[in-house]
Amino acid sequence: xxxxxxxxxxxxxxxxxxxxxADWADxxxxxxxxxxxxxxKIFPDHWSFMLGEVCLYSFLIIILTGVYLTLFFHPSxxxxxxxxxxxPLQGQLMSEAYKSTLDISFDVRxxxxxxxxxxxxxxxxxxxxxxxxxxxxxxGAFRKPREINWLFGFLxxxxxxxxxxxxxxxxxxxxxxxxxxxxxxxxxxxxxxxTYISFFLFGGEFPGDDFVARFFxxxxxxxxxxxxxxxxxxxxxxxxxxxxxxxxxxxxxKNVVGMPxxxxxxxxxxxxxxxxxxxxxxxxxxATINPIWNIGPYRPDMVSTGAxxxxxxxxxxxxxxxMPGWEINFWGHTLVLGVxxxxxxxxxxxxxxxxxxxxxxxxxxxxxxxHILDRPRNAPTRTAFGVAWITLYFVLLVxxxxxxxxxxxxxxxxxxxxxxxxxxxxxxxxxxxxxxRICLGLQRRDRDKVLHGREAxxxxxxxxxxxxxxxxxxxxxQLYTLTAHEQYKPVEIGPTVDENGVRRKVKMSEKLRAKxxxxxYGGESQIPKPTVEEYKEITSGHGHH
Amino acid sequence: MKKLSARxxxxxxxxxxxxxxxxxxxxxxAVFAPADKAQADETAQSLTIExxxxxxxxxxxxxxxxxxxxxxxxxxxxxxxAAAVDFQVSTGRMPAATSQGAQIxxxxxxxxxxxxxxxxxxxxxxxxxxxxxxxxxxxxxxADIAKGGELFRNNCAxxxxxxxxxxxxxHGKYAPNLEDVAPKYIYEAMLTGPQNMPSFPDSTLSEQNKxxxxxxxxxxxxxxxxxxxxxxxxxxxxxAEGLFAWVFGLGALVAVAVWVAARTAKAKKS
Numbered sequence: 001x002x003x004x005x006x007x008x009x010x011x012x013x014x015x016x017x018x019x020x021x022a023d024w025a026d027x028x029x030x031x032x033x034x035x036x037x038x039x040x041k042i043f044p045d046h047w048s049f050m051l052g053e054v055c056l057y058s059f060l061i062i063i064l065t066g067v068y069l070t071l072f073f074h075p076s077x078x079x080x081x082x083x084x085x086x087x088p089l090q091g092q093l094m095s096e097a098y099k100s101t102l103d104i105s106f107d108v109r110x111x112x113x114x115x116x117x118x119x120x121x122x123x124x125x126x127x128x129x130x131x132x133x134x135x136x137x138x139x140g141a142f143r144k145p146r147e148i149n150w151l152f153g154f155l156x157x158x159x160x161x162x163x164x165x166x167x168x169x170x171x172x173x174x175x176x177x178x179x180x181x182x183x184x185x186x187x188x189x190x191x192x193x194x195t196y197i198s199f200f201l202f203g204g205e206f207p208g209d210d211f212v213a214r215f216f217x218x219x220x221x222x223x224x225x226x227x228x229x230x231x232x233x234x235x236x237x238x239x240x241x242x243x244x245x246x247x248x249x250x251x252x253x254k255n256v257v258g259m260p261x262x263x264x265x266x267x268x269x270x271x272x273x274x275x276x277x278x279x280x281x282x283x284x285x286x287a288t289i290n291p292i293w294n295i296g297p298y299r300p301d302m303v304s305t306g307a308x309x310x311x312x313x314x315x316x317x318x319x320x321x322x323m324p325g326w327e328i329n330f331w332g333h334t335l336v337l338g339v340x341x342x343x344x345x346x347x348x349x350x351x352x353x354x355x356x357x358x359x360x361x362x363x364x365x366x367x368x369x370x371h372i373l374d375r376p377r378n379a380p381t382r383t384a385f386g387v388a389w390i391t392l393y394f395v396l397l398v399x400x401x402x403x404x405x406x407x408x409x410x411x412x413x414x415x416x417x418x419x420x421x422x423x424x425x426x427x428x429x430x431x432x433x434x435x436x437r438i439c440l441g442l443q444r445r446d447r448d449k450v451l452h453g454r455e456a457x458x459x460x461x462x463x464x465x466x467x468x469x470x471x472x473x474x475x476x477x478q479l480y481t482l483t484a485h486e487q488y489k490p491v492e493i494g495p496t497v498d499e500n501g502v503r504r505k506v507k508m509s510e511k512l513r514a515k516x517x518x519x520x521y522g523g524e525s526q527i528p529k530p531t532v533e534e535y536k537e538i539t540s541g542h543g544h545h
Numbered sequence: 546m547k548k549l550s551a552r553x554x555x556x557x558x559x560x561x562x563x564x565x566x567x568x569x570x571x572x573x574x575a576v577f578a579p580a581d582k583a584q585a586d587e588t589a590q591s592l593t594i595e596x597x598x599x600x601x602x603x604x605x606x607x608x609x610x611x612x613x614x615x616x617x618x619x620x621x622x623x624x625x626x627a628a629a630v631d632f633q634v635s636t637g638r639m640p641a642a643t644s645q646g647a648q649i650x651x652x653x654x655x656x657x658x659x660x661x662x663x664x665x666x667x668x669x670x671x672x673x674x675x676x677x678x679x680x681x682x683x684x685x686x687x688a689d690i691a692k693g694g695e696l697f698r699n700n701c702a703x704x705x706x707x708x709x710x711x712x713x714x715x716h717g718k719y720a721p722n723l724e725d726v727a728p729k730y731i732y733e734a735m736l737t738g739p740q741n742m743p744s745f746p747d748s749t750l751s752e753q754n755k756x757x758x759x760x761x762x763x764x765x766x767x768x769x770x771x772x773x774x775x776x777x778x779x780x781x782x783x784x785a786e787g788l789f790a791w792v793f794g795l796g797a798l799v800a801v802a803v804w805v806a807a808r809t810a811k812a813k814k815s
Contacts (some may be wrong), residue, residue, distance in 0.1 A: 054802065088690045091692050264809075279794075287773045287778055294707050407719050411770060
């Protein structure tokens with residue numbers, strides 16, 4: 001064929017290179033339909049929708065830097081003598097894991113910076129997930145159809161905590177060793193099986209010489225592998241469900257208003273990746289993190305004050321620090337409640353926020369899909385619950401850092417411990433009540449704004465001498481945004497006698513549900529939003545003033 | 546010889562012999578008994594003690610008792626030694642303020658070094674105790690920094706943190722930050738165990754060991770120590786790091802996100 005075609009006809013008949021490549025790929029991968037379906041995918045613009053991206057990118061950065069670190073890290077507990085560049089540890093005996101981490105920090109080109117990026121990115125990753133989760137929570141983005149994705153996200157957070165913890169443990173320095181000792185103590189406190197689990201995990205008595213190698217596999221392979229899978233599933237579901245959006249004119253439960261994935265969002269997201277990478281690299285170049293050379297090699301007979309886990313494990317540290325050291329002795333066995341009870345509360349704290357969406361959907365009985373986000377004030381009970389949970393979390397973080405609170409604010413550590421013990425029970429309740437009242441206050445403000453307009457701050461004197469403040473009516477868009485939310489009615493138990501006059505047995509769960517529903521949507525839990533009639537009456541009345 | 550024998554009955558002969566004898570004895574005494582100088586020192590020492598006693602009566606006796614025997618307001622100072630006095634007074638912990646908190650803090654010193662030496666001499670005279678260490682004892686020569694680090698982590702880090710940044714104790718007490726504390730005072734603190742600190746006499750932590758610990762602290766927690774990773778964030782570990790990650794890490798990224806989100810295609814409509 002080529003022999004018969006002239007140069008001109010070839011150039012006319014052949015598609016541009018890009019099209020040919022796409023054609024070639026489509027013939028083998030079938031990407032055309034995939035691209036057609038997704039390239040015009042719309043993403044709404046709001047800064048808080050980018051928190052998930054912060055997490056995704058820091059996760060990628062952690063993987064990239066982590067791969068570099070594995071090239072130089074030796075996950076071994078063989079004892080070696082240090083003769084590297086760091087003078088204050090010369091001649092000290094240490095594990096190979098610790099020595100290779102020192103070498104990464106001082107003798108590998110770029111090693112310290114990469115290590116610091118890896119660690120800072122991990123802290124920011126977890127913080128990002130926390131904030132992202134709270135964004136989803138407070139806007140009600142977890143409602144149908146996104147409950148499963150909420151759970152995926154929650155699992156990512158928990159797995160991130162444990163991946164972080166195992167990574168923190170790998171350098172085998174005095175701080176991480178203390179952390180693992182803490183974990184061993186928690187495992188040992190489990191009745192009956194604790195000892196067996198501990199011996200299984202550490203290959204014998206703590207510390208043994210296995211755990212660094214085992215934690216290494218868990219840290220670089222098992223947990224990140226699961227997380228990567230979950231991240232992909234999480235993203236696929238985001239695509240499948242489409243993104244939520246805040247209420248506003250033109251935005252309905254059946255559309256998404258925003259920018260298309262290609263080219264706008266792709267450019268934005270790609271640029272944002274480099275911004276995140278740049279910010280984390282700058283952070284790592286400015287501030288040191290986990291200076292293991294100062295901390296020294298782990299020896300089970302040593303411990304330092306200020307031994308805390310990274311922040312995301314801080315609440316578990318708080319639980320253990322404020323728990324009274326109770327124990328029960330019977331038949332020669334000891335049940336260490338002082339450790340075991342915190343170990344039980346630890347998962348409960350996490351699970352309580354994870355199951356909330358299911359409780360809420362049970363209370364409302366709402367089976368519809370929701371793609372329009374709630375403003376937190378319009379769901380006072382949910383918002384109050386979220387704030388109460390954050391308060392509990394923060395109180396426990398205070399408990400976990402009680403020594404630093406004591407030294408920096410010149411307080412007694414005992415007083416802080418007692419404060420945390422009491423606040424653990426009281427502060428979430430107070431936070432709940434206060435938040436709910438604030439939400440209701442804001443709802444009233446919205447109602448006033450809709451009915452009477454914005455206070456313009458302009459004082460007018462009428463001809464007969466009266467002073468009035470001019471209220472500026474809201475625009476149609478603002479009116480819509482403020483009144484777009486729907487308000488539930490409390491669920492009724494229904495008639496307790498059936499059509500034949502026979503008394504129906506009302507189940508306990510039914511009663512509970514009605515009670516909760518009243519708490520959620522009863523007269524004291526929401527301010528009725530202005531109706532069209534009210535609005536018309538008020539606005540028409542203006543002329544008669 | 547003849548001349549000498551001719552004058553042996555001279556009226557002044559006895560005087561000359563006496564002078565010679567005196568010179569001889571004096572010379573011999575000077576040669577064989579350096580106690581002469583000691584004698585003079587002792588006088589000076591007793592003078593110093595006298596001075597110290599006067600200072601003590603004015604500044605310390607109200608709490609520690611007129612003879613250092615202690616009262617309900619202050620412990621007995623018999624046998625605490627000059628090192629304890631030098632540490633407590635030089636670092637300004639003594640004299641303590643009347644209304645003190647859980648622990649007596651470090652303050653600017655009230656007395657001059659000469660006065661502190663006088664007080665120390667007086668207290669040392671009340672009963673045997675550790676003396677003020679010399680520069681040879683706490684100086685950096687011949688110290689093993691790595692060994693000092695190991696000793697520090699084994700004996701001190703429980704309260705003072707990995708590199709001596711300080712930590713909390715019960716009921717508002719604390720182990721202070723050891724940054725730039727003069728080697729002499731670190732040595733004295735180890736020797737005498739001020740306030741809540743246990744003492745580490747030479748039988749527990751040898752002179753060489755103390756030297757090593759001081760050299761370690763100088764290497765990791767002083768002006769001279771460097772932080773290869775950047776800002777130290779107080780050297781306090783994960784709590785400070787977590788706060789920094791939230792405020793400057795996530796804070797910066799949220800700011801960036803707000804900036805990116807604000808730059809949408811719609812922004813061109815103006």
